[in-house]
Amino acid sequence: MLRNWYGRLGLATKQFIFLFSVTLVFFLVLAWTNLSEAERLFKEQVTADTELLLARTNQYIDASLDNIENIVLLLASRSELLDASREEEAIGVLNHYASYNNSMARTLYLIRADGKVYANNQVVYEIVGNPHLQRLYDEAEDNYGALNVSEPYDSPISGHTLAYTMPITGRDKQVLGVVVAELDLERLTTRIAPMIYQSFVLLSSEGRVINRLVPGDDLLPYQPRVYPPELETSFAERLSGLKLGVSSLDSGERPLLIVKSNKNRLGWSLIAFIEEARLYRNLETLYSNYRTASTAWIGILLVSAYLISRSFTRPIRRLVDKMDRVHDVQVIPRLSVTRGDEIGRLARSYNAMLERIQQLLVETRRAEARKKEYELKMLRSQIAPHFLYNTLACISSLAKQRKIEEVRETIRSLVGLLSLSFDKHGEYVSLAEELEGIAMYMHIQQVRYGPQYTYTLDVEEALLPLPVLKLSLQPLVENALLHGIVPQGGGCIQIRGRLERGMVRIYVRDDGCGMPRRQAAAMLGTGEEAEAKQRFTGIGLANVHERIRIHYGSAYGLRIGSRPGVGTSIRLQFPVLPAADPGAGSPKLEQN
Missing domain, CATH: 3.30.450 (Beta-Lactamase)
Known part of the structure; x- marks a missing residue:
């Protein structure tokens, strides 16, 4: 379905869709890749910064704990502070270290082996106490003199805290007491x-x-x-x-x-x-920038794809429009060629093709004119021998009968008829001259067959000057005489001319023997069958019909109607042409 729909689209639409789709997919893949990479880099940067901060914080914690360790080590080295006589000094030293600015110590204790406890907040301790000191003392004593750090616990004096502990030993390595330093975890957190x-x-x-x-x-x-x-x-x-x-x-x-x-x-x-x-959420700005850039890029892509498609297909559409408007190949507008690419070559090839077509049309018209001229000459050559054969046969018959005067009159009519037919140049004669030739022909036939063969003329005066094709009526009269009247031993031929519906119509009728309708229709046909049935006049009628159609068009020519025992009527129809000098050539026919 989608493929059929795409196949019905125009070239410009196909190119636009293809360019836009391919570029859009490429852009989306590239944008998604870049966005994912930027997101990954941002995430890695945040985590890397956090790791760096944690490392530095750990260093700070270690440095802060170093102060606690130093305090504990210093107090553990002063075993004399555990003497009962030096209680006030011991409490003062504890207050001094606890009040040190950078110290993370919240409460400092000196615990003697006999259970006596000195604290920097001695009064608070004596009132509140600290139940964890005994546990811390035991852990420090079990640690073989090393520095020990306890787990977090809640102290009544220091709150949530943990303790550094270290035993105080004498010269004989005997444990004299324990130093306990509770951390100020709230200060550490702060x-x-x-x-x-x-x-x-x-x-x-x-x-x-x-x-x-x-x-x-x-x-x-x-x-x-x-x-x-x-x-x-x-x-x-x-x-x-x-x-x-x-x-x-x-x-x-x-x-x-x-x-x-x-x-x-x-x-x-x-x-x-x-x-x-x-x-x-911190990446939202990046997403927003990508959305803005994507929207702008898609807009630019749409315009660019449209302009590119238009630049490629507009010359082709102009060429198609020019070709669609071509109706008269004799007058074809040339395409202006301003491009040097394949489209320009296509336009130049189109112009060259039009030139070749026009040349071929000129040559074809010339060839058709020569062919038409040759066909007319051939038709005339077919009519003339046929007419001469019949006429000479008539003269031969008279000579055998020794009718010298009739022979003389017949020869005189024949000479006049031949002079009328062949001495004049061009295809056309006036209707009056054509009827004069009919009169000479009928005179020859009356001399041969006798006065029982008659003819009458009824032609409007206005038609006599009009031009007609030479020898277009003589074959009709000959056909009526030889195949209509002669077989029954006499009769009359009527020639009537009228101007009807803007056309010249001449009727040649005889009251002869007639013929069936099928035979009448075959008389205007062509081929061996028609020639065999109408050995002489059939060819003449067909040639007259074809000559009229060649000169005037397919709407004109002969029409035959006949009934056996009644007679035959032939209608010759051709358009009204302006009167002209018959010797000047063919008059011009106005084509609608």
């Missing part, structure tokens, strides 16, 4: 939050959240009715199993793009969350 513009989570080596979560962050799933906010357990477990780098994760309501950093020296992992919808 400091690293501006460095990462996405939501983030800092996980411990065991997968627990270290940083303080923001209550207003609706990107991550939180446990309901829990404060401070805590991640859903299943979501937190899934975070622990993520691989390093970029990955995708569904939070339950929206897909998230997750960037996980390498672990720092404490085994912590920093994870940043990017909402994919927000990422694509």
